[in-house]
Amino acid sequence: MSDSNTSDFTNPSTFILLGIPGLEAAYVWISIPFCTMYAIAILGNFTTLLIVKREPSLHGPMYYFLCMLAVTDLALCTCTIPKMLSIFWLNSREIDFSACLTQMYFIHCFSVMESGIFVAMAFDPYVAICNPLRHSTILTNRMVAKIGLAVVLHGGMIILPYSLLARQWPYCRTNIIPHSYCEHMAVVKLACADIRVSSYYGLFVIFSVTGVDVLFIAMSYIQILRAIFSLPTKDARLKTFGTCASHLCAILAFYIPGLFSLLTYRFGHNVPLHFHILMAKVYLLVPPMLNPIIYGMRTKQIRDRLLHLFTHKGT
Template sequence: MSDFNATDFPNPSTFILLGIPGLETVHIWISIPFCTMYAIAILGNFTILFIVKMEPSLHEPMYYFLCMLAITDLVMSTSILPKMLSIFWFNSREIEFNACLIQLYFIHCFSVMESGIFVAMAFDRYVAICDPLRHSTILTNPVVAMIGLAVVLHGCIIVLPTPFLARRWPYCRTNIIPHTYCDGMAVVKLACADIRINSYYSLSVTILVSCLDVFFITLSYTQILRAIFSLPTKDARLKTFRTCGSHLCVFLAFQIPALFSIFMHRFGQNVPLHFHVLMANMYLLVPPMLNPIIYGVGTRRIRDRLLQLFTCKGT
């Protein structure tokens, strides 16, 4: 293996991913829960896609958004897990420079998309609960397709400058990344140049996207809660509140670790590096695992269809 601490490689051909610094001796043990979460995410999200595709009664806006979320989760978790496991299991730490930038782009792009899909799902629930008679006329298939396209373009365009900015810097200190994947700030911190433009842009995007998404979701659920408490029966209130509560918990499970990870890059110099890396992995692995469980098992129509499939196979 070449000397990774060479002092002059302004355009490195490869980066070296360390994995979880300080926990190298337990990489194999850490891989077990990570691999389990990935397996659950793959199985759960593909199951949701299959059930929604095969069941015509589920061809509705809520389930279309759920399919978008499942696809986003599959791409986001697959962007990091295969390479991470190759580090843990085979000590395969090298990643090509361009592949690193592509991974960086996919991770951040689909993270923004996921947050946008949560906003779309909150809007769908708002219309369904607060204006149920007009739900089918407001959220028609063309409108759902336009919302999905807007979410995709929003994620693709807003993150696009990040890999291009990272590519233009000279890297003359080291090509070792103390991380399990090519995180944006972890990469540009290796550059021997003034990277404030990267830092400011990344922080601005984070604050803008997170604040706007949190604002729209809060606005939607505030109106939803008002509608819930005006329902005539206690059972109806509990059922609606339980459904919306699960949606809100999934969003917070994604958003809180993501914000923690991003802000630790800038203000968490005293936070242990291994803790920071673990948290950065959690927000990319836990939501893809939880989403199909909460939205699949927790949604009666999907649960009933799944039980029906198993019952048919058993008879």
């Protein structure tokens, strides 16, 4: 590369997103399931918010946390899917440098926030099952608001160094990102500098956030299971455990593809690039799509209000 070309990329005004390298011929077909899942995620999460807002009996800690999850899911998938679809349909590959860093920040910020919300949602059944007499005094609206604020601040602050570090690196190799969105390591790998600080901090965030959150969730469920197994009858145990089933399904849908995507991207050097990108999309889109379905099917109050909403409109 010549000196003139090199200097052009020192502070690039735009990046070029390649989409899914190697699968360009199949973009139209790939876009169909992604567009469908995005539409389901938007419809499902907005429906959850509408039901909780319109039904006073659902104005409680569990459903407030569920609303936080729905808002986070809407933001998480909207950060990436519209741009990805514009690449597939319109060949709109350019993204402004600042917009790229902003997208990178919000993607990882909302991912951390979602993980924190799952911890908060594990705290609710823990109190309800292990200390039911104090549930209403512990999880007050004020406490729920404080937990929500802590989740937002934690996600916003811990991810902030991603963008600050990425902005300071010189980019003199290329401005082409072999990805469909501005993923943290996909961006900083373009820098012509020692990026070990960004890499190590990224690993710290992955393992500290995921590790600590999973630890708190595991500790909550250990206490919940101990309380469940102490119940006198099998029916009581199954009924009590059923109240936690939707939360456990949502946790698995979020953490398993997330960890698989992040670890294979960093350490799976023999895994094809298009597989990395597809898994990253699964991580960002499938949980927002599945969460309202899981909670809608497993939570009787939401299911009943949803049926009432449609039957009421039909009459």
